[in-house]
Amino acid sequence: xxxxxxxxxxxxxxxxxxxxxxxxxxxxxxxxxxxxxxxxxxxxxxxxxxxxxxxxxxxxxxxxxxxxxxxxxxxxxxxxxxxxxxxxxxxxxxxxxxxxxxxxxxxxxxxxxxx
Amino acid sequence: xxxxxxxxxxxxxxxxxxxxxxxxxxxxxxxxxxxxxxxxxxxxxxxxxxxxxxxxxxxxxxxxxxxxxxxxxxxxxxxxxxxxxxxxxxxxxxxxxxxxxxxxxxxxxxxxxxxxxxxxxxxxxxxxxxxxxxxxxxxxxxxxxxxxxxxxxxxxxxxxxxxxxxxxxxxxxxxxxxxxxxxxxxxxxxxxxxxxxxxxxxxxxxxxxxxxxxxxxxxxxxxxxxxxxxxxxxxxxxxxxxxxxxxxxxxxxxxxxxxxxxxxxxxxxxxxxxxxxxxxxxxxxxxxxxxxxxxxxxxxxxxxxxxxxxxxxxxxxxxxxxxxxxxxxxxxxxxxxxxxxxxxxxxxxxxxxxxxxxxxxxxxxxxxxxxxxx
Numbered sequence: 407x408x409x410x411x412x413x414x415x416x417x418x419x420x421x422x423x424x425x426x427x428x429x430x431x432x433x434x435x436x437x438x439x440x441x442x443x444x445x446x447x448x449x450x451x452x453x454x455x456x457x458x459x460x461x462x463x464x465x466x467x468x469x470x471x472x473x474x475x476x477x478x479x480x481x482x483x484x485x486x487x488x489x490x491x492x493x494x495x496x497x498x499x500x501x502x503x504x505x506x507x508x509x510x511x512x513x514x515x516x517x518x519x520x521x
Numbered sequence: 522x523x524x525x526x527x528x529x530x531x532x533x534x535x536x537x538x539x540x541x542x543x544x545x546x547x548x549x550x551x552x553x554x555x556x557x558x559x560x561x562x563x564x565x566x567x568x569x570x571x572x573x574x575x576x577x578x579x580x581x582x583x584x585x586x587x588x589x590x591x592x593x594x595x596x597x598x599x600x601x602x603x604x605x606x607x608x609x610x611x612x613x614x615x616x617x618x619x620x621x622x623x624x625x626x627x628x629x630x631x632x633x634x635x636x637x638x639x640x641x642x643x644x645x646x647x648x649x650x651x652x653x654x655x656x657x658x659x660x661x662x663x664x665x666x667x668x669x670x671x672x673x674x675x676x677x678x679x680x681x682x683x684x685x686x687x688x689x690x691x692x693x694x695x696x697x698x699x700x701x702x703x704x705x706x707x708x709x710x711x712x713x714x715x716x717x718x719x720x721x722x723x724x725x726x727x728x729x730x731x732x733x734x735x736x737x738x739x740x741x742x743x744x745x746x747x748x749x750x751x752x753x754x755x756x757x758x759x760x761x762x763x764x765x766x767x768x769x770x771x772x773x774x775x776x777x778x779x780x781x782x783x784x785x786x787x788x789x790x791x792x793x794x795x796x797x798x799x800x801x802x803x804x805x806x807x808x809x810x811x812x813x814x815x816x817x818x819x820x821x822x823x824x825x826x827x828x829x830x831x832x833x834x835x836x837x838x839x840x841x842x843x844x845x846x847x848x849x850x851x852x853x854x855x856x857x858x859x860x861x862x863x864x865x866x867x868x869x870x871x872x873x874x875x876x877x878x879x880x881x882x883x884x885x886x887x888x889x890x891x892x893x894x895x
Contacts, residue, residue: 451576457584
C-alpha cells in the first residue's frame with residue numbers, strides 16, 4: 407500500500423536529499439530510485455518532484471547542471487552541496503528522534519512507567 | 522492530453538525561467554515515454570501513461586509557480602526601499618507646498634538633490650543588473666521609481682532656479698509643462714510597445730499617442746474651458762495607457778486573482794478617502810497633505826506587498842500601475858475641489874474597467890486568454 411500523500415509531501419525534501427547524497431542524479435532517476443528503494447511505497451506524481459528539486463536548489467542545498475547523454479538527449483542533473491549534506495544529517499537525526507519517540511508512545515514498554 | 526502543451530500554457534513564469542523549467546520537464550517526459558515504448562507499449566499509450574505519471578499539469582504548474590515566485594525578505598525590502606523613499610520625498614515636498622513653505626532650503630535645495638540622487642542610484646543599480654544579465658525581483662520597482670523620481674526632478678530643479686513655484690509659473694511654465702507632458706507621453710509609447718503583438722490594441726494606443734501629442738501643447742496652464750477639456754482628455758488618455766497595461770495584466774492571469782484585485786481596489790479607494798478627510802477636516806491643505814502623506818506611505822507598503830507576491834513581469838506591472846495610479850489620483854485631488862469630484866468619478870470608472878470587467882471576462886472565458894491579452 408502506498409504511503410499517504412501528505413506524509414510523502416512532508417518528507418519529500420529529505421528523501422530527495424538522501425538519494426542525491428549517494429550520487430548525482432536527474433529527476434527521472436530520482437523518481438525511479440524512490441520507487442525502487444521503497445518498493446513502491448513512496449508513490450508521487452513525478453511532475454511534483456520538480457517543485458521540490460527547485461526549492462532545494464533555491465535554498466542552496468543542491469545544485470543543478472546540464473549534461474548531454476548518448477542520443478543527444480539533455481538532462482538536468484543535481485548534486486548535493488555541503489549545506490545540503492549538513493541539512494540531511496540534521497534531518498536524519500531529527501527523524502530518528504521522532505521515530506524513536508513515536509515508537510515509545512505507540513508501544514510503551516513497562517520500563518517507561520516503572521520510574 | 523498533451524502534457525507539455527498544457528503545462529506550457531499553465532506555467533506563468535518569467536520567460537527565461539519558464540524555458541529552463543520546460544526544458545527539464547520535457548526531458549523527463551520524453552525519457553519516460555521512450556522507456557515505456559521500449560518496454561513494448563505503443564506510442565499513443567506511452568504518451569498517455571507518461572502524462573499520467575507526471576501528474577495534473579495544473580497542479581504541477583501551480584507548485585512550480587509557488588517555488589519560483591517566492592520573494593525573499595531581502596528582495597522585498599530592496600523593492601520597497603526606492604518606492605518608499607520616493608513617496609516620502611514627494612509627501613514632504615507636497616506637505617511643504619501645502620503649508621506655504623515654498624521657498625525654503627528644504628524644498629528648493631535638499632529635496633530635489635535627494636530625489637535626483639535616489640533616481641540616479643536606482644538607474645545605476647538597474648543598469649548594473651541588466652549589464653550582468655540579471656533580472657532580480659526588485660528591478661522593476663527600481664526602474665519605475667527611477668522614472669517617478671526623475672519625472673519630478675525637472676519641476677524641482679526649475680523651482681530651485683526660479684526661486685519659488687509662483688515665480689516659475691510666471692516665467693518658465695511652458696518649459697515645465699513641455700518636459701512633464703513629454704515624459705507622460707512616454708507612458709503611451711510604453712503601452713503601444715506592450716501591445717505590439719495585437720494590431721487592434723497597438724493601433725488604438727498609437728492613435729491615443731498621436732492625439733495626446735496634439736493636445737498636450739495647448740492644455741496648460743488652465744485658463745479657459747477649452748483648456749479644461751483638453752486637460753481632462755489628456756488625463757483620460759494617460760490613464761487609458763496605464764489602465765490598459767493593468768487590464769492586460771489582470772486578464773493574463775489564469776485565475777480571477779481576488780487577493781490582487783482586492784488590494785488594487787484598496788489602492789484605488791484610498792485617495793478618494795483622503796478627499797473626504799479634506800472635506801470633513803475643514804482645516805485646509807495642511808491636514809489634507811498630512812493625511813495624504815500617511816496614505817501614500819501605506820500605499821507604498823501595499824504596492825510592495827502586491828509586488829512581492831507577483832512573480833511575472835506582467836503582474837509586477839499591475840502593482841506598479843496601482844502605484845502610478847495612486848500618484849496620479851492624488852495629483853488630481855490636489856488641483857482643486859471641482860477637479861477632485863472628477864477624480865472620484867474617474868476612480869469608479871477605472872475601478873470597473875481595471876478590476877470588475879477583467880474578472881467578469883475571466884469568468885466567461887475561464888482558461889482562455891482574451892484577444893487583447895495575447
